[in-house]
Amino acid sequence: MIYPATEAIQEAFLAHNLKCVAEEHENESLVIIGMTGQTTSFRVLFISRSKESDAAMRIYNLVRFTSDKQEAMIEAANDCNARYRFLRFTVDTNANTVDVEYDFPLNQEDIGAAAFEMLMRAAIIIDKCYPEFMHCLYG
């Protein structure tokens, strides 16, 4: 089923003339939106798994790297976490990727507005952080 948070988020994005897609899966529903910044482009997922406006914003595979760079990427992720509010940069040590996460408080009345706000914040923050990861890999 399409959970209420997914519907609200999609409505909010469409009201802002943002192209997005809603998908329904067995245990979750999600809104997917592509973003292009100055330094990179990425897909943002807003995932809901319950009726309680439970929404999680996830950006998977923002950066891919080889195993030998894992420690450097964990340092870079922590530096970005320390410098910027809201988003949480994590390193998937199995897949060797950097993911970005944010979890909305439960039962938000206007989850659509909150999702739009966080999408805009993510675009700005990731534009600033992406070069840090690239310097780690190639600098």
Next chain:
Amino acid sequence: MFRATEEIAAAFDEANLKYRLEETESGSRLGANVEVNYTAFCIWFISDDDDSDVAVRIPNFTRFRTEAERRKLLKPLNDMNRKFRFCKFVLNRTAQSIELEYDFPQSADQIGQTAVEMFHRIARIADEAYPVFMKALWGGEEFFGNAVFYEYKY
């Protein structure tokens, strides 16, 4: 005292949670002490303006002294960030400590109730994460150094 701080205080009163309020030059904040299985800390709800911009912070959650200890904490820190939703663990080099952080969206409503819920969540997360950091700092073989034990005959 900013609006969000007052709303959170009202919600804490309703939930019978003890707290203290502080006004600073830049804003206002509510602090609540927590005792869990392995440690105790203060969770701060900080407001710098009259919107619902509330930052949740647990400063100095785990402290470290040396660069070697800092490096030991990095991977567990990342593991905890991947394991738990909502709050993020941040290693602060200047303060030589790990801090927990969560930021409410500015468009958040019912900030009081949400703050109480987040208070309970973060306390549970901190309780689970603390032993992981302690083990990383103190659980290695080098902790015992090169101690040599002699048998004394009296």
